[in-house]
Amino acid sequence: MTTLGAMDAAQRESAIAALAGTAGEPELDVLVVGGGIVGAGVALDAVTRGLNTGLVEQRDLASGTSSRSSKLVHGGLRYLEMLDFGLVREALQERGLLVTKLAPHLVRPVPFLYPLTHPVWERGYVGSGLLLYDAMAAVGKHSGLGQMGLPRHRHLGKRAVQRIAPDFRSDAITGAIQYYDAQVDDARLVTTIARTAARHGAQIATRTQVIGFVREGERVVGVRAKDLESGVEFVIRARVVVNAAGVWTDDIQELVGGRGSLHVQASKGIHLVVPRDRIRSESGFIVRTEKSVLFVIPWGRHWIIGTTDTPWTYDKAHPAATRADIDYLLGHVNAILREPLDHEDVEGVYAGLRPLLTGQSDSTAKLSREHTVVTPVPGLVMIAGGKLTTYRVMAKDAVDAAVHSLKTTTDQAIQESITDKVRLLGAENFETRSNQRVLLARRSGLHVARIDHLLGRYGGLIDEVLDLIHHRRALALPLEGAEDYLAAEVVYAVTHEGAVHLDDVLVRRTRISMETFDRGVAAAPAAARLMAQELGWDAERVRAEVEHYLERVTAERASQQMVTDAAADEVRLQARDHLREEARPKGR
CATH class of the missing domain: 3.30.9.10 (D-Amino Acid Oxidase, subunit A, domain 2)
Known part of the structure; x- marks a missing residue:
């Protein structure tokens, strides 16, 4: 079976080699910094215009804002009352496009x-x-x-x-x-957009931190990056860098010398x-x-x-x-x-x-959800603001600005955005597989309710999940400690969706951390053992991943007993962070 846009450990290493130029790949046209909804959207827009595109994210896809929203794709009734008709009209158009064409398997x-x-x-x-x-x-x-x-x-x-x-x-x-209105699993939408971009040739590298910019005179010509899994630092050269770092926008501006007019x-x-x-x-x-x-x-x-x-x-x-x-x-x-x-x-x-x-x-409730795109220095585009529903429009505007910058260094003809026509992975065959839900249940041995669950998460890519189960029948069992999910979904998160750590799976590829009273504690050991088989973890690494996750849960529970933000923040930070840890050897 052909695997579409699969993201796994080998793909990540290949992407880093390509970004670093060690694999003989040509210089990037566009490098995107940030793996949230906007960054993933920018990568998809750029690569489908024919631009050589890469994306780096210091943590995991959707690990920030884009996995913690209200899960709504909506026009925004309160913006209508504020007479912001343009924003509402734009958001409703995007809602209709997602529901009817681009992602009917995810947006309902x-x-x-x-x-x-x-x-x-x-x-x-x-x-x-x-x-x-x-x-x-x-x-x-x-x-x-x-x-x-x-x-x-x-x-x-x-x-x-x-x-x-x-x-x-x-x-x-x-x-x-x-x-x-409509709703979506926000983290799953981000992962699917990133996979779709990868399917069309974008190089996607998570756990890769930007630590500085490369300049030639005034122009930004790339970034200095660090692979947080290996500790290796390298340079990524790109004709244009697009910063889509969301709440980290001001931090990225500091890396380029504080040059920028966006403040978030x-x-x-x-x-x-x-x-x-x-x-x-x-x-x-x-x-x-x-x-x-x-x-x-x-x-x-x-x-x-x-x-x-x-x-x-x-x-x-x-x-x-x-x-x-x-x-x-x-x-x-x-x-x-x-x-x-x-x-x-x-x-x-x-x-x-x-x-x-x-x-x-003074009130954040009154600040604008509209987005802004600026080019503070040649070769650097920055985008901030906006809302999940209009991610595609934001991405288009950012790439339009990048194209304008590219035209100053080349006479290459660059196409207009086509992401209003590019269906996300899983949209193809979704309707057909939905009609075949009873047949799929009979063939797989799963209950129809399980098939419905998988269709709502993977759409037409359900074939890939069922193929895992066909070859490894134990993966048809419910995940121990979180029976709403199958063991196959943990494995699929690693082999196809770029999960690197246990919390990637329990917090974002699934939503076990928020859908169980114990916040995923009981599911953590079984999920870690399944991941270990795919990633080559030894017993010590499995123990460390579980311990890290349990620390996270304990810190979050304790912070939720605090009265003030300052106290809650202090308690929450007592849990270790993958970003603050030293790089560890593979399998450890």
Whole structure:
């Protein structure tokens, strides 16, 4: 079977050799710094225009902001209320494109109830806004033959709300409006975009840190990098470097001598994960708070509740949720529930940082989610701001700026962006395999529910996962300690999705760390043993990986008992970080 865009340890070594120029590869046209949603999108946009492209990420794909979002692909209703029609229209167009064409296996509709508390004026006010929301989506140029890919909104009375959401307090509402947005596993989307870029020829190297820039006069002509797995330093030459480092933007600007006009403020948003049976409802909710909005989002056998929006000035790699943050969300969600939730109901907590362009507002909730692209010095493009939904537009704008810079050094004809036509890996054959779900279950010996789970994560690439199971029947068993996932998914994360460390698998390739009450502690040993077989780890390395993960969980739990950000940050940093450790020999 042909493996499309497979990323494994051998691919990583090959990519580093190519980036370093030791494999006889030509100089890069574009080097992307940052492996989040924007960086992966830039790599895909650049390589599909015919540019020789590389990407480096100091940790893991989506290890920062892009694995810790609300998991929504949406236009942003509150931006509509702020009269930011351009941003909403753009986001809705991108939503339609993802749902109907680019990634229907990953991005799917999700219903929300918008509760109404006033009998007349509010229904008209909110209803008109949602009418405009649907209209913008329906006329979008990427909405798919005039269809926006999602159902239209509908008005509901009080009784209808009670039927849909029995656990929603109806004493204070007059009804609701149900509308649709879309959701996605953000980390999986990033990994899939990166794999798609690799499939088209981009060199992707995780665990590779940029430690400086290479200059010829004023022009940036590459970077100095360090392979954090081996400790080897090397130079990557590129005609243009695109910085897509998100909340690390200011740090990268410092490496180039502080030259740059982008300044990013990190805003912390936390989310709670609770079991689906704690709230009886067929729909999610969206409720206003005094600062922003509260989402209660269906997430498989769970609910995601969020989010907060507060400034964060501490460690960017490990933002910590405090007990005050958790209490804030519980307090607001309990105001709308018949049966209140408490701390014992919380399975998982995760905190992420939004990279917001600084402005005149003191409140991060009011800073712009729009993005900006600048070229502070020749050969360096920087992009910051934006939101997950519009990653493709951000990537296009960044590569357009890179192309402008390239044209100053060559007369090479460079094509326009085509990423609105490039389906992500897994989109091909997704519909066919979905129709064949019962047949696939019979052939594989798996339950149909397992096939549905795999289709929702891998789409048409389910064939590759089932092929692993066909050759190694033990991989059809549920992962010990996290039975929602199969052992095959851990192996696939290593052999096809570039996982290098245990937390890559438990935190990002799967979401075990936030979907289990023990935060993945019971699953860690079994997952590490499966990874060891693929990566050649010895018993000591397995022990070290498990110990490192358990330290992470312990530190996160302790930080979530702290009241202030400063205290939570101090406790969270007591856990070791792969980035701060010395390079270790292979197998150790």
